[in-house]
Amino acid sequence: MxxxxxxxxxxxxxxxxxxxxxxxxxxxxxxxxxxxxxxxxxxxxxxxxxxxxxxxxxxxxxxxxxxxxxxxxxxxxxxxxxxxxxxxxxxxxxxSGRLSDARRVFDELPERDVVAWTAMVSGYTSNARPEDAWASFRAMASAGVSPNAFTVSSILSACRAGEFTEGTAAVHALSVRLGVKGQTHVHNALIYAYSEFHRGMLDALQVFDEITHRSAVSWTTIVAAYVRSGDGGAAAQMCRRMFQEGVELNPFTLSIAIRASAAAENLALGRQIHAAANKTGHAINLPVSNSIADMYSRCASLSEARQHFSEMPRKDLITWNTMIAALDRAGSVDSCSLLLDMLSQSIQPNCFTFTSIISSCAKLSCLIFGQQVHGAAVRRGFRENHHIFNALIDMYAKCGAVADSRRVFDETCRRSLVSWTSMIIGYGVHGFGEEAIKLFNEMIGYGIQPDAIVFMGVISACSHAGLVEEGLEFFNSMESRYGVSPDAKFYGCVVDLLGRSGRLREAAELIEAMPFEPDESVFGALLGACKMHKKVELGVAAGRKMLNLMPEGAKTYVILSNIYAAGSEWDWFADVMKMMRGMGWKKDVGMSWIEVREEVCCFVAGEQSSPSAALASEVLTLLGFHMDEERDLLFSFGSVWDGGEKSYISNSVVIVEALG
DNA sequence: ACCATCAAGG
Structure with a gap:
């Protein structure tokens, strides 16, 4: 038989x-x-x-x-x-992604049980079609088939992916009625779904607390939820609880714990878990190992990240992308050379790679290389990738090509809030305050809900362009009209707005009236303004407050000393300098870089060793003469030349042309 | 047939 x-x-x-x-x-x-x-x-x-x-x-x-x-x-x-x-x-x-075939087989079935229905719900969910999953779920209810624990956890995944807030709550209620809420998969799916929503962590935590037998999955879910919600401290805290309760050390628990340490920027915790991963032999697991490299970079320990990376016996695309992103974050040119290493091993870059490299180009002002990367990304069919487009908008703006930035912005078909923000900030840093304001209003016209960052962008654009009244208007209306409440950094921005235009008294009053304790960004802005307008007394007061907040802030001492110098308070000036020396602080080595043909050359101040540096220095000297002549000419026409920050940029550009 | 881990933007 x-x-x-x-x-x-x-x-x-x-x-x-x-x-x-x-x-x-x-x-x-x-x-x-x-x-x-x-x-x-x-x-x-x-x-x-x-x-x-x-x-x-x-x-x-x-x-x-x-x-x-x-x-x-x-x-x-x-x-x-x-x-x-x-x-x-x-x-x-x-x-295999054959949705219509799946559908046809289902439609041809003479009868459908809960398993068949659930296959539809979960099939649509795993193919990123939450709406269809939900439709199947409703059709199932209409057909009078009662869902089980499998169906409930599948539809919860769809609710999460489709951001169906109310759906999640409804399914939660349903799971209680069906008596399946207590089942592992259901409550874990519930935690995951709730955690994706705005302020959903409270609901997620409540579900978590109600669980009597917590599995490793429950723990990883809740810790991952805290990491995603951006609360690194809570994630690390939860992580400690997880280990205290003796959860098993497996690749899942370890990698999420490492991510939590990274989110909390807790290097000590990260090292501990790294050690635990080594001890249990899970450090060879790629997700675990990749998150270790990422953790070191986020905890500002680039050398350990590099070390770990070089010791990894196996690397995948994520490994490379993680390290490239790490170097980008640190502002190192090595991100670009690592890309070359990666290509030499025949590993194809994907959209993550491109985003990091474009961001590096922005940080390093490599316009020409950035253009090539842009071309490469388009050739590889990354035309519609959001992250790449936003990075390009940012890159062109940071490289001084605002018009190109706008061109990219205009051809992006689906602009997100981030795209608008990048463009507004791009206009802002180049002093195009009017354009920034226009774009902001246009964005509102499209019905996009602004957030704190875009307000910060438009207000600082006003600040750079001297549009004080307009900036204040945005500041005053953001909460009442758009429900975006300003945090301490905002006050720093507005203090900067008032301060730059010399309205220091109002700036000081604003600080007094702040609804919370001013932080270093606020005093920093005031200090900068005092330096600019040579207000010694107020500047000294602000500098003192700054030093109380961040006694390690070498920058504050520098500005403070500048203020004393500006007010001809030479005794105080000498005291500050002495204090700095006494604490053993050295100013960071100044470094410039320029892009010559396909290479980025770095120059340390005073460096003469390399031939290119010597040549550049020669050209620079020559240019200096020319510029002196120009300056004299400008002076003779009565123009103002403050010899400030502008010269650095133009020098680089001119040197590129001279050498190229 | 269901839940959990690694990389990207302002």
Whole structure:
């Protein structure tokens, strides 16, 4: 009788959907990414548990059924019903992204049980179609089929992906009524879904606290939720609790713990978990290892990140991207050379790689290289990637090519708030205050809800362009009209706005009237303004406050000394200098870089060793003469030349032209 | 048939 099982099973399959089955069986076998071995996608589930993983080489249908009949453990093979086989087929279609095939098989079914319905819900969810998942879920209810724990956790995934806030709450209630809320998968899916929503962490935490038996999954879910919500401190705290309660150390718990340390910028904790990963042998797991490199970089320990990276025996695309992003974050030119290393190993960059490299170009003002990267990204078909486009807008603006920035902005089809913000900030830093304001109003016209950062952008644009009244107007209306409440950094921005234009008294009054304690950004802005307008007394007061807040701030001492110098308070000036020297502080080495043809050259102040530096220095001297002449000419025309920051940029540009 | 880990923007 049992010998019949295999062939019978085949017959059943064929009765349901003969055509599809042939296709499904005859095609290339699916590769298991973890083992590198091959499974039949459709048939694996039917026999998988019976044959210890049932690892098979390529088999035809005939061979497969033959093997079934010869199986050593035929008692474990169960005949499957036509409906179950069809459900497998649906799942297989979904797994390969053939949504319409899956749908057709489902529609042809003479009857549908909860498993078949759930396959539809979860199939749509895993193919990033939460709306269709929800539609199936509703249709299931209309058909009078009651969902089970599997359905509930699947639809919760869809609620998370589709940001169905109310749907999540409704399904939560449903899960209580069905009595499935207590099941591991359901409450973990609930935590995950809630955590994705604005202020959803409270709900997520409540679900978490109600769990009586917390699995490793529950813990990783809640810690990951805190990390995603941006609360690194809470994530690290939760992480400690997780280990205290003796959760197992597996690749999941370790990697999320490392991410939590990174989010909290807690290097000590990160090192501890790194050690634990080494000890348990999980450090060779790629996700774990990649997050270790990332953690070191986010905890400002680039050298440890580099060390770890160089010691990794295996690297994947994420490893490279993580390290490139780390170097970009640190503002190092090495991000670009690492890209070359990566390409030399025939690893193809993806959109993450491009975003980091473009960001590096922005930081390093590599316009020419940035343009090439832009071209490369377009050629590789990353035309629609949000992150890349926003990075490009930012890059062109930071490289001084605001018009190109605008061109990119205009051709972006789906502009996000970030795109608008990048463009507004781009205008702002170049002093195009009017354009920034115009763009901001245009954005509001499109119905985009502004956030704190875009307000900061437009207000600082006003500040740079001297549009004080306009800036104040934005500041005063942001909370009342748009419900965006200013934080301490905003006050710094507005103090800067008032201060730059010399309205220091108002700036000081604003600080007095602040609803919370002013932070260093506020006093820093005031201090800068005092320096600019040579207000010694107020500046000294601000500098003192600054030093109370950040006694390590070498920059404050520098500005303070400048203020004393500006007020000719030489005794005080000398005291500050002495204090700085006494604390053993040295100013960071000044460094400039320019892009010459395809290379970025770095110059340290006073450096003469390399031939290019010597040549550049020569050209610079020559240019100095010319500029002196120009300046004299300007003076003779009565123009103002303050010899300030502008000269640095123009020098670089001129040197590029001179050498190129 | 369901839940959890690694990389990107202002």
């Amino acid at each position: 049992r010998d019949q099982v295999g062939p019978q099973c085949t017959e059943n399959l064929c009765t349901v959907a003969p055509t599809n089955l042939q296709v499904s069986i005859g095609e290339e076998l699916k590769k298991d990414p973890h083992e590198g071995r091959y499974f039949y996608p459709v048939l694996r589930e039917n026999v998988g548990k019976s044959e210890e993983g049932s690892v098979m080489t390529k088999l035809t249908l005939q061979q497969f059924t033959g093997q079934l009949a010869l199986s050593q453990k035929p008692s474990l093979i169960r005949p499957i019903s036509p409906l179950a086989a069809a459900t497998d087929l649906i799942k297989s279609h979904f797994d």
